[in-house]
Structure formats: C-alpha cells, structure tokens
Amino acid sequence: MFTLPLSFVFVILVGVSLFFFYFSKKSIVQKSAQIGQRSKTLSTYYGQNAFLWSFIPSCLILILISLAGPNYVDQIFFARVQELNPKFNDSFISLILSKVINVANGKIGTDDQKILTLANEYKIATEKLYFYRGLVVILCASMLGLLVSYLQKPKTNARDKVETFIINLFFISAVIAILTTASIILSLLFEALKFFNLYNFFEFLFGLHWAPNVAIRTDQVASDGSFGMIPVLAGTLLVSFIAMCVAIPVGLYSAIYLAEFAAPKIRDYIKPTLEILAGIPTVVYGYFAALTAAPFFRDVGGSIGLSVSSESALAAGAVMGIMIIPFISSLSDDVIRAVPQSLRDGSMGLGATKAETIYRVILPAALPGLVGAVLLAVSRAIGETMIVVMAAGLSAKLTANPLDSVTTVTVQIVSLLTGDTEFDDIKTLSAFGLGLALFFFTLILNVIALTVSRRLSERYE
Amino acid sequence: MDINRKNFTRSRKRVETRLKFYGLTSICFSLLMLATLLISIGLNGYTALQQAYFKISIPVDASEFTSEDGNILKNKINLYDWDGTVNRSFNKLFPEVKSRDDRKKLFSIISSNSGYDFKEIVKKRSLDKGKTVLTVWLSLSDDADQYLKGRLSKDIPEKDRRISNQEIKWVDSLVERKIAQLKFNKTFFTAADSREPESAGILGAVVGSALTLTITILFALPLAVMASIYLEYFAKPGKVTDFIEVNINNLAAVPSIVFGLLGLSVFLSTFGLPRSAPLVGGLVLGLMTLPTIIIATRASIRSIPPSIREAALGLGASKMQAAMHHVLPLATPGILTGTIIGMAQALGETAPLLMIGMVAFIIDVPSSFTSSATAMPVQIFMWSDSAERAFYERSSLAILFLVGFLIIMNLIAVVLRKKFEKRW
Numbered sequence: 001m002f003t004l005p006l007s008f009v010f011v012i013l014v015g016v017s018l019f020f021f022y023f024s025k026k027s028i029v030q031k032s033a034q035i036g037q038r039s040k041t042l043s044t045y046y047g048q049n050a051f052l053w054s055f056i057p058s059c060l061i062l063i064l065i066s067l068a069g070p071n072y073v074d075q076i077f078f079a080r081v082q083e084l085n086p087k088f089n090d091s092f093i094s095l096i097l098s099k100v101i102n103v104a105n106g107k108i109g110t111d112d113q114k115i116l117t118l119a120n121e122y123k124i125a126t127e128k129l130y131f132y133r134g135l136v137v138i139l140c141a142s143m144l145g146l147l148v149s150y151l152q153k154p155k156t157n158a159r160d161k162v163e164t165f166i167i168n169l170f171f172i173s174a175v176i177a178i179l180t181t182a183s184i185i186l187s188l189l190f191e192a193l194k195f196f197n198l199y200n201f202f203e204f205l206f207g208l209h210w211a212p213n214v215a216i217r218t219d220q221v222a223s224d225g226s227f228g229m230i231p232v233l234a235g236t237l238l239v240s241f242i243a244m245c246v247a248i249p250v251g252l253y254s255a256i257y258l259a260e261f262a263a264p265k266i267r268d269y270i271k272p273t274l275e276i277l278a279g280i281p282t283v284v285y286g287y288f289a290a291l292t293a294a295p296f297f298r299d300v301g302g303s304i305g306l307s308v309s310s311e312s313a314l315a316a317g318a319v320m321g322i323m324i325i326p327f328i329s330s331l332s333d334d335v336i337r338a339v340p341q342s343l344r345d346g347s348m349g350l351g352a353t354k355a356e357t358i359y360r361v362i363l364p365a366a367l368p369g370l371v372g373a374v375l376l377a378v379s380r381a382i383g384e385t386m387i388v389v390m391a392a393g394l395s396a397k398l399t400a401n402p403l404d405s406v407t408t409v410t411v412q413i414v415s416l417l418t419g420d421t422e423f424d425d426i427k428t429l430s431a432f433g434l435g436l437a438l439f440f441f442t443l444i445l446n447v448i449a450l451t452v453s454r455r456l457s458e459r460y461e
Numbered sequence: 462m463d464i465n466r467k468n469f470t471r472s473r474k475r476v477e478t479r480l481k482f483y484g485l486t487s488i489c490f491s492l493l494m495l496a497t498l499l500i501s502i503g504l505n506g507y508t509a510l511q512q513a514y515f516k517i518s519i520p521v522d523a524s525e526f527t528s529e530d531g532n533i534l535k536n537k538i539n540l541y542d543w544d545g546t547v548n549r550s551f552n553k554l555f556p557e558v559k560s561r562d563d564r565k566k567l568f569s570i571i572s573s574n575s576g577y578d579f580k581e582i583v584k585k586r587s588l589d590k591g592k593t594v595l596t597v598w599l600s601l602s603d604d605a606d607q608y609l610k611g612r613l614s615k616d617i618p619e620k621d622r623r624i625s626n627q628e629i630k631w632v633d634s635l636v637e638r639k640i641a642q643l644k645f646n647k648t649f650f651t652a653a654d655s656r657e658p659e660s661a662g663i664l665g666a667v668v669g670s671a672l673t674l675t676i677t678i679l680f681a682l683p684l685a686v687m688a689s690i691y692l693e694y695f696a697k698p699g700k701v702t703d704f705i706e707v708n709i710n711n712l713a714a715v716p717s718i719v720f721g722l723l724g725l726s727v728f729l730s731t732f733g734l735p736r737s738a739p740l741v742g743g744l745v746l747g748l749m750t751l752p753t754i755i756i757a758t759r760a761s762i763r764s765i766p767p768s769i770r771e772a773a774l775g776l777g778a779s780k781m782q783a784a785m786h787h788v789l790p791l792a793t794p795g796i797l798t799g800t801i802i803g804m805a806q807a808l809g810e811t812a813p814l815l816m817i818g819m820v821a822f823i824i825d826v827p828s829s830f831t832s833s834a835t836a837m838p839v840q841i842f843m844w845s846d847s848a849e850r851a852f853y854e855r856s857s858l859a860i861l862f863l864v865g866f867l868i869i870m871n872l873i874a875v876v877l878r879k880k881f882e883k884r885w
Contacts (some may be wrong), residue, residue: 020710044484067732067734068732069754070733070774071732071733074733117512122764159779163779163780163781164829166781167691167695167781168689169687170687170688170690170695171691171695171696173683173684173685173687173688174687174688174692174696174705175705176684176751177688177705177708177709177712177751177752178704178705178708179725180708180748180751181712183723183727184715184719184720184722184723187722187723187726187727187731188719188722188723188726190726191726209464218695232723236752249487250487250490250491251487252487253480253483253484253486253487254484254488254554256480256484256488257481257483257484257485257487257488258484258488261481261484270488270492272871272875273492273495274488274491274870275871276495276570276871277494277495277804278808279867279868279871280498280808280864280867281810281811281838281863281864281867282809282810282811282812283808283809283811283838283839283841283842284498284500284502284809284841284860284863284864286842286845287502287845287857287860288498288501288502290845291505291845291853292497292501294499299690300679303756322494322498323493325491325494326491329491346744353473353474353476353477354477355473355476355479355480356473356476358480359476359608360481362831376714379714379716380621380714382716383715383717383718383719384716385716385717385718385811385812385815386811386812386838386842389812389815389842390842390845390846410716410718410812412717413816414718414812414815414816417722417725418815418816418818419526421652432722435718435719435722438716438719438859439715439716439719442714442715442716442719443711443715446710446711446714446715447711449714450711451705
C-alpha cells in the first residue's frame, strides 16, 4: 500500500475544492441560461460557497485525524506490547513501544524478531491510517462540493450563504481566546488535582518547607519531598518587590517628564529608544543579570564587608526592574496623556505652576490608570521567568534579606519540568500546582488592573 | 513684594526644578542601563567573530577511500583514521614530544573535532589518486583560542587556569612560527550546536527559530484578523462579546510560562505531538501572541474612519464586503505593524519553549516542522549555562545578532507606522 503524506493530501484537497469553485461558477451560469432567469448574485459567490463547503469541513477532518490518529495507533500497539509482556510496568512498555516506533521509522535497527514483526505491523497500520485519512478527506470534499453545487439554483442567495459561513468562521476564531483560557485553566486544574491527590492541598498552600527531591528509583533512600509553597512564594514576592522599587519611581518619573516637560522632538527620539529596552528578550536580561550584575553586586558587597550571594535576589530583582521600566513608563505615559487638556488649562489658569498641576491635578486624575499600570507590572514581574532562572537560586529559603539567594515560582516550574521526568511523577505534578497558583495570582492582578483602568477611561470619555 | 512671598514663589519654582530633574535622571538612568547592557554584551561577544586556527600539512592516502574512478566511498571514508592522521602530523610540528601522556596534552590544544573537520575538507576537495599532502587551517581548542584572545591571563596561578604553562608554550611556539592565528569564525554561522565551542554555531538555532515563527505567523495572523473583524463589525454587544474581550485582554497579560505549561499538557501529552518540535513551539507562541496581534489589529481597524465603511454600505455593499474590500486593505499597514511587534515578542521568548522541550542539545540543523529543534533565545540560554569560557563569548555574539535583528524588526514596524499613518 502506498503512503499518502499530509502535504500531498492537502494539495489534492485544495485542488478538489478549487475544481468545485470553477464547476459551481460555470454550472450556475448554465442553469440560469437554461431557465432564462438571472442568478440572484454574482456567479463567483456560488463558486465561493461550493469552495468553502468542500474545503473547510474536510480541512478540519484532516487536522483532526492527523492529531488523533497516530495517538490512536500508539494506544493499540501499547495494548499489544502489554499483551506480549504482561509482567512489565507501564513505563517499561512505553520504552519498548518507542523502540518499535523507531524501528518502524527506520531510525534504528534491531535483531529482536518480536520487535521487528511489531514494527512491521506498526508501519502497515500507520500507512493504512494515512491512506484512510486521505480517502476520507478527499471523499468528504468531493461529496460536499458536489452536493452544494447540485443544490445551488439561480434563485439561491449565494452571497448571503457565503457571508454567513464566513461570519461563523470569524466567530469561531474569536472564541479561540475563550478556548485558550479555558484550556489553560482546565489543564492546570486537571494536573494540579492529580497532585493534590498525592499531596495535601493545605500543606501545599501553607507549608513552610519546599524540597522537591523525591527518590528517583523506588529502592533509593531519600526524603519524601515536601511541597510547602510559602518559601517559594516569599522568594517571588521579594524579587518582585526589589524590581518594583527600581521600576516604579524610574518609570513614573520618566513618564511624567516625557508627557509633560519633554519637547516633542526629544520625545520622538526617547520613546522609541525606551521601546528598544522593552523589546530586548528576557533571556538577554537574564544573561546580563547572571554574568554582569550578580558579580558586580557581589564584589561591591564584598568591598564594603557584606556577604552577597552570587545568586542574590538583589541582582535578579534589580535587572528585572530595569526590564520593567519601559513597561511602566509607556503605560503611564499613555494614562497621563489621556487626562483631558482642560484640567491642565484650568489649573494653570488659577496660577498653579506646572509641578503643582502635575502633583495636585494630573496625578490624582490619572491615579486609577497608574495603579492599573503598576499592577500589570507586578503581575509581569511575578510571571517573569528567564531572569530569575538564570540569576536566582534553586534552594527555597524563607528570608527577607535581599542579599541572600532565593527561589521563585517560575524557577521551580522550570527546574521541575526540564529534563527527563515521568509525566505522572509527583515532582512534575507539583509544577502544575505551582503553575495554577501563578496563573490565579496573576489573573487576579490583571483583572483588578483592567477594571481599575477601565474606570479611568470611562471617567473622561 | 515682601520677602515671604518671594521665598514662597522661589520654593514653588524649586519643586518644579526638582521634578524636572527627577524625570531627566530617570530617563538618563534607563538610557545608561540600555547602553551598559549592550556595551557589556558587545565587549564580551565581538571576539567570537574570530577563532584561532593553525596551519598544518597532512599527508592523505586517497586510494584508501576513493573508488577507481575517483568517487569517494562513503563507508570507507568514515572508517579512515582521520583523528590519527591529524594528530600524527601535528605531533611532527613538535618532535620533542614523545611520551604518551605528553602527546595527549599536546593534542588537547587542538580541537577534538579536528579529524572530523579535516574529513569534511577532504570531501570537498578533489584529490589526486594516491598519496597527497594537503595544507589546511584547522581550529585550535577553545582554551588555546581564549588564551590567544587574551581572555586567559598568565598571571592567574597555573592550577586555577584552564590552560597549563606547557600548553601555553606550545601555543606560543605555533604563533612564533606564524602557523597559528586568529581568523574569521565561519563555523559560527554555518554550524549547529556542538559540545566543543570551536565547532558550535548558531545556524541550527536560527533555522529552528525561523521554522517556529513560520508556524506562529501562519497560525496567529489569520485567526487574529478574523477575530478582530468579528469583534469590530459583527459581534452583537452582549455577554458573549464582553466575555471574549475580557479573555483577550487577560490573555495578553498571562505569564508566558503558563502558555508553556498549556503546550506541555495539551499539545504534548493529550495530542501526542512530538517533543522539541518547531510545530509545537510555533503553536504555543502563536497562542501567546494572538492577543497582541488582535489588540493591534482592532486598533488599526478602529482608526479607519467610519465614513469609508458607511459609503460602501450606502452603495449597496454587504457588511462583509464593506469590511473585506474597503476597511481591511486600509488597515493592512497597522495590522502588519502589530504582527511584526508580535513576532518580535515571539522570537525573543524562551520560557514556554523550555516547557515543551526545545531546550535539547541538537547537533543537526532541523529539516522539518516536526524534527527536534532549538531556537535562538534557548541556544543563548544553554550556552550561557555551560562551563567553557568560549561559550560565553559565543552566547554574547548570538545575543548581539538576536537583539540586532529584533531592533531591525521594531524599526521596520516604526517606519511602517510612520509611512502609512494617515490623518483622515
């Protein structure tokens, strides 16, 4: 049996759909000529209608089979391998299965006769799957295309039909945003619930000890691992606090200067430059924090007799603050400029200086927006990953000393999930617990921030 | 005017001066930090543009791996003792080194991939039959390279140094004989990752990033445009629409690592898509940049004056025709700007890619959307994590390229915005 690769099927699908486009277009002209009645809309709409009906559903089927099919085949063969080796546990069987798959794909060779036969069967099954995928998709496209072409009469309002179809398509793409949020929440909840089955929820939430070192082999002597989130959370808050100490004053004063004092020409140059700072990838800040800022703080601390950890919260937090400056300054700049000119004019007309206008009129008026900007920045600091992965530590300590090394939620997620871990391992699952906590924490901050700043824009509309 | 009032006015003026001063200081601080960042990375990285090479003449017996008609036999060329050939010739440059241990140390100053590199050179050249002597430039080891660039100082005590006094003598003698020098580091642009800094390059990561971004743009741009048009022109005000808007605004602020967790549990574990693949990376980054592009697209659609749409409607166009034929073409520059900014954000993103396994050590340039790959920022992350000094240098140079490219992308966005910004 010959194989039908995805790209080939797709090209044929496009071809079939295009055929129905021209076919419908031509046939509607013929039909209207036959009964001597003009078609209700332009002939191209009849073609488009047929094209959409033959292309979109088949395309969805193609994607669906391509996503689910190989998984289904794998499951069947997982059961087959299990039948052959009933004594082994699941992880060993998936190892054998991956060997079978690799042999089937010709990536490795083997002498084992059993694996060879299985690999052969696997190959045939996959080819079969691909063949049927192609068959089903092409058949579906042709049937639907034919059906729609046949049903279209000159009196059908094809344009209406095409537009309704497209609007529904547009609606689905808008709903993707909801789907994404829902799948984030569901997947995090699902994995986190598995974790809370193995580990007490309240101990996770209020535990004071974080040490996720579980035995790798069952016979190994090691601690059971404890997953108390508080020290990790405290570390996150410490780093974010330091970052905010840098970012809020610098960002706010920059925004005030840019919005109220700077000449338009200077503004035109400085704003894009600050945007460069915002566009630098976080991994670059992480590199800077780990290789330049951290040694600098350590040396300076050492020269005045302070012992600064080489993975100090101070270095990570300060560099994170620099990263967030343009974020705060550009948001606040927008907010300050959104304050109506009449307020400024009124204040100046009463004889206030520019500084007084700013402190007593503009800032209070812009306050909700500024609070929103700061909250968004805090949420960003909490969720920031690369800087802390590269510059902060791994061991969870409950400390408020900025010179000490702390760990953060994101660092723990990365360290728990990179490397080869079993998917149902308690360590892996605990990362999803942390992820869930992170998501809700930032979600609350974002929602407050968005509501507060919306109130501002409503006030001056 | 009495003195009190004069003082009062003066102090009011002072408040203003102080406020101005704070503002200027803040801006200068930000600019200074930007400069420090770029300059420190630039100083670290520019030396990686060069690599230490040595010139050597190596005798090869071509008859051992070529067929009668001069074609290279694949299985035989791989069996030929390339490492030994290079090492023996290198030993001839230092005839005084005889003992086994000393020779081992001697060979440590040339790249341990020398044999492989030499084989690749031989493959490219058409050789005469029988024995020939080839004169080629091969890489020195990363430590010798760092020493020649002055990054390993002789002042450090020998035991703390990665290169011993003896090795330094050998390298110096090569330089004296004018057969070792720094040359342009071509490998950095033509190779993928490697365990040895001298054979590591960014091509694999660049191709990986390109493949990933292709998926991202194919996935995010159409969805974003369709969603924006729906929300601007077709959505009926109500709970569903409000909910969609809240979701989009919130998604824009969700930490990127959460998208990585989503990719891990949905794309990898539920759908069973391959790990480390640009396909999955692209989808995750696409979901992440979707809200950014939607917000930009909606803003640019909204900036088109309603009169244009109303004129189209008045002439009998349907709502769809007015949107697709009249508003969308005018909004294209704005959409393009938003897309470029979104893509720049996706290109620099690292954390979600770590979650879906694009952090693997991969020595091949990825060839398809499902083959294992890594991306530029992840490569930078991995290199800055490794022990060799020479990798820091390469990491910095990779950063310079990445940041340079991002700045160009952003500049294009700014120029586009300026050029097409119409005052209606």
